Amino acid sequence: MVQTPGRLLAVDPANYRSSLLAMQLADEWTEYVAATAIGAHARNYQQAIDRLCQHVDKVLGPAAEEASLADPDLFDILVKWELSLTEGYASGSTKPGLLAASLRVLIIRRDDHSDRVVAADLARLARGPALLGSGEKAERDEFTRPEKRALVRAAWKSAHATRKRLNDGWALAEQGRHPDEGSWTNIPDLLWGLAREQIVAEDLRRFVPGSLEWPKELMEFTAGPGKVPYPQTARPQLARRLLASLYPTNLDLHAFRVLLMDATGHTSEEVAGFGEADVEFLPKGVRLTLLKNRAGRLRRRAFRDQDPPDAPAPDGDGQLTVNWPRREASEVVRQLMDLTARVRAKAPHIADTLFVSASVRPDYTTVFDQWNPRFPGGRFSEWLAVMDVEIEGDQHIGRLRKSTKVEKAIVTEGRIDAAADDHTEETFARHYAQGTTLRILSGRTIATAQQHWFDTALGRIYGPTVISDAESIDQKLLEDVGLSAQEAEDIMTGQLDMGVSHCKNPYQGPYSRPGELCAVAPLRCLECRNAWILPDNLPQLLLFKAHLERLRTLLTPQAFSRLWGQSWVNLNTVLDDRTPEERAQARKHIEAGEASLDLPLAAHTEFDA
Numbered sequence: 001m002v003q004t005p006g007r008l009l010a011v012d013p014a015n016y017r018s019s020l021l022a023m024q025l026a027d028e029w030t031e032y033v034a035a036t037a038i039g040a041h042a043r044n045y046q047q048a049i050d051r052l053c054q055h056v057d058k059v060l061g062p063a064a065e066e067a068s069l070a071d072p073d074l075f076d077i078l079v080k081w082e083l084s085l086t087e088g089y090a091s092g093s094t095k096p097g098l099l100a101a102s103l104r105v106l107i108i109r110r111d112d113h114s115d116r117v118v119a120a121d122l123a124r125l126a127r128g129p130a131l132l133g134s135g136e137k138a139e140r141d142e143f144t145r146p147e148k149r150a151l152v153r154a155a156w157k158s159a160h161a162t163r164k165r166l167n168d169g170w171a172l173a174e175q176g177r178h179p180d181e182g183s184w185t186n187i188p189d190l191l192w193g194l195a196r197e198q199i200v201a202e203d204l205r206r207f208v209p210g211s212l213e214w215p216k217e218l219m220e221f222t223a224g225p226g227k228v229p230y231p232q233t234a235r236p237q238l239a240r241r242l243l244a245s246l247y248p249t250n251l252d253l254h255a256f257r258v259l260l261m262d263a264t265g266h267t268s269e270e271v272a273g274f275g276e277a278d279v280e281f282l283p284k285g286v287r288l289t290l291l292k293n294r295a296g297r298l299r300r301r302a303f304r305d306q307d308p309p310d311a312p313a314p315d316g317d318g319q320l321t322v323n324w325p326r327r328e329a330s331e332v333v334r335q336l337m338d339l340t341a342r343v344r345a346k347a348p349h350i351a352d353t354l355f356v357s358a359s360v361r362p363d364y365t366t367v368f369d370q371w372n373p374r375f376p377g378g379r380f381s382e383w384l385a386v387m388d389v390e391i392e393g394d395q396h397i398g399r400l401r402k403s404t405k406v407e408k409a410i411v412t413e414g415r416i417d418a419a420a421d422d423h424t425e426e427t428f429a430r431h432y433a434q435g436t437t438l439r440i441l442s443g444r445t446i447a448t449a450q451q452h453w454f455d456t457a458l459g460r461i462y463g464p465t466v467i468s469d470a471e472s473i474d475q476k477l478l479e480d481v482g483l484s485a486q487e488a489e490d491i492m493t494g495q496l497d498m499g500v501s502h503c504k505n506p507y508q509g510p511y512s513r514p515g516e517l518c519a520v521a522p523l524r525c526l527e528c529r530n531a532w533i534l535p536d537n538l539p540q541l542l543l544f545k546a547h548l549e550r551l552r553t554l555l556t557p558q559a560f561s562r563l564w565g566q567s568w569v570n571l572n573t574v575l576d577d578r579t580p581e582e583r584a585q586a587r588k589h590i591e592a593g594e595a596s597l598d599l600p601l602a603a604h605t606e607f608d609a
Contacts, residue, residue: 016053017064024069024116025049028106048103055081069110072119082131097132104130142402147391151400152262154387158255159335162248166339169245170195184208185218190242201239201364208235239360247343247358250378251386253371256336257355261400263329264303266290268397272355272371276344279333279354286330303329343368373397463570464501464531466577483532491532498522499598500540501531523603526567526574533574538586539595545571547599 013022026049033042057064059077067074082103085096107126111118143151169191176182176192179199183189184207193199211219211234222238223229229237243249260271270290278289285304292298305328336354343356346368350356355371373380381395393399467478478488483504491502498506499522509518509530518528522544525531533541548568552560560568575583589595 016057017062018053018056018060018067019065021056021064021067021069021074022049022053024110025052025103025106028109032106032109044098045102045106048099049106051085051099052078052081052103055084069107069122070117070119072121074119075121075125078122078125079131085132097130100130100132141393141399143391143399147389148262148400150389151258151391154384154389155255155258155262158252158383158387159259159339162252162255163335163339165245166248173246179203179207185214187218187221187242190238191245194242195246201243201360201366204239204242205235205364208238210234236360236362236364239364243358243360243366247368248339250357250359250371250373250375251383252339253355253357254373254378254380254383256332256339257373257397258400259332260329260336261397263332264288264290264301265401266301267292267401268373272373273353275350275352275354276337277351279337281330281334286333288329288333305330463527463529463566464525464533464574466533466574467535478532491534498525498531500544501525501528501533501537503528503530504532505530522597523599524567526570535582538578538582539589540597541571541575542583542586543590543595543597545575547597547603 013019013026016022029042029045029049032038032045056067056074056077059080060067067077082100085099086093089095104126107118107122110116111123111126172188173191173195176186176188176190179186179189179193181189182192190199190204190208193203194201211222211229211231214222214234218238219228220226222234222241257268257272260266261268264271270292273291274288280287282302282304285302287300287302289298289300333354340354340356343358344350344354346358347356347370350370353370356368357371359367359369359375361367372378380397384391384395478491483491487496487504490496491504494502496502496504496506498518501522503509503518503521503525506518506521507515509520509528511520511524511528512518518530521528522540526544548564548571551564555563586595
């Protein structure tokens with residue numbers, strides 16, 4: 001059996017035929033755990049060793065006894081083992097890659113020691129590229145705004161209830177006396193003895209009579225109003241209830257973790273990882289020294305108190321908010337320090353956290369120790385149930401951290417550098433930017449922008465007005481479609497002919513100053529809202545198309561699209577509306593010399609050189 005610091009883990013080389021290989025890896029694992037203090041993650045290395053040794057035993061049979069990291073013949077077995085890790089796991093699971101990486105760490109560590117032999121091929125395999133992907137880790141979504149609001153309300157309610165319970169408990173203790181002089185079934189006497197350390201929890205088992213002899217008051221104190229405790233568990237339940245009347249429990253401290261995460265925006269491990277020496281109260285706020293173990297970052301952050309509003313503001317449900325300093329980190333820290341002061345006095349060895357609690361073990365031992373949020377009966381999910389808070393999805397406190405990051409991103413109008421103020425922008429994009437709220441906001445932003453440009457496009461005319469019905473065109477028709485009588489008459493008489501179209505006002509064009517004659521006709525007429533194309537313009541349009549086709553052979557596609565793209569699209573749209581007979585008749589006019597296209601000299605010389 002290989003023992004690691006602080007716990008006993010099941011790596012026994014005697015369990016495998018490949019005992020030598022197991023011993024080599026277990027030695028590296030033991031040293032690695034002791035050097036890094038990786039805690040619960042040590043289990044991954046133990047599982048990797050176990051899985052590999054089982055695989056080697058199965059493949060080699062009796063020959064597995066000779067298996068060793070110094071044997072280069074182990075190379076193929078290691079490769080096949082790593083590739084087989086995906087069996088039994090769901091597609092995209094991160095576990096196979098984690099096990100393979102854990103074993104590679106142990107092999108590399110052994111190879112780094114000059115006095116420990118590792119085959120060169122095995123060392124290259126361990127240091128080489130991974131054969132398995134890292135898998136896909138499903139990111140937790142943030143709490144919704146109503147869920148977070150309910151969490152904060154429940155946390156303040158829980159904090160006030162805890163403070164009232166402890167105040168009432170110590171007040172009752174002042175009214176009691178030693179149970180030998182009073183009664184072992186009198187609540188104030190029992191509290192008096194525990195508060196003054198005149199009795200211990202073990203004395204409750206020895207001297208308190210069976211629950212059938214208890215008065216009604218003691219029964220309801222232990223089991224709840226209108227309830228009767230089970231005789232087999234009555235005394236342990238009484239011990240826990242008495243201790244909870246004097247000291248905070250694991251369940252109580254969830255509220256303060258919620259409030260600190262909401263007030264500071266920092267992670268669960270940071271807000272539960274600072275001690276009294278890490279707190280500095282300011283005239284209007286508090287400065288905390290926060291340690292993020294995963295990132296190895298220590299930082300001091302000041303959290304300023306908010307100015308109180310002139311009048312209570314209604315919350316989202318239309319009800320007035322009571323006097324709860326929702327985001328006052330200083331007030332939360334003060335209440336937490338006051339609440340845990342007695343426990344910290346009984347556990348002076350715990351100086352790195354304010355989160356300490358009291359509990360009674362099944363053997364009636366009273367323990368004053370660091371808070372354990374995963375302690376049975378005191379988990380976050382159980383606190384949610386007690387406080388009647390309904391949460392959809394995973395009941396994990398990390399979702400609250402994501403909610404605060406989303407709020408920060410909204411307040412900073414999506415600036416990642418501002419929202420990622422305590423980690424890298426890459427971390428924000430990978431872990432926080434995928435939340436539902438930000439996706440919805442991003443979608444709304446994109447949709448709003450698209451609608452803006454769509455409305456703008458509809459409000460502008462990027463081309464001429466086209467009238468293609470040759471038989472019914474007359475001055476009255478032009479007036480009916482938006483021209484004045486004078487403009488219609490000038491177009492009908494050809495006074496506004498610009499070459500490829502007619503212009504209702506060549507002195508008010510979008511490409512020249514008002515009052516000046518348009519300087520870009522006819523090259524830009526097909527992009528102009530003042531242009532009117534009549535049936536008799538068809539020959540010139542065909543000539544202009546030939547001109548643009550020549551330019552397409554002289555310019556790169558990007559340059560042509562930038563300079564002539566809109567004209568080309570509009571021109572082809574106009575020509576597509578004409579029948580083949582109309583286009584054929586127009587070409588006859590061109591071939592007979594009855595139609596020509598007059599373009600500025602620059603339109604030819606620019607590309608003919």
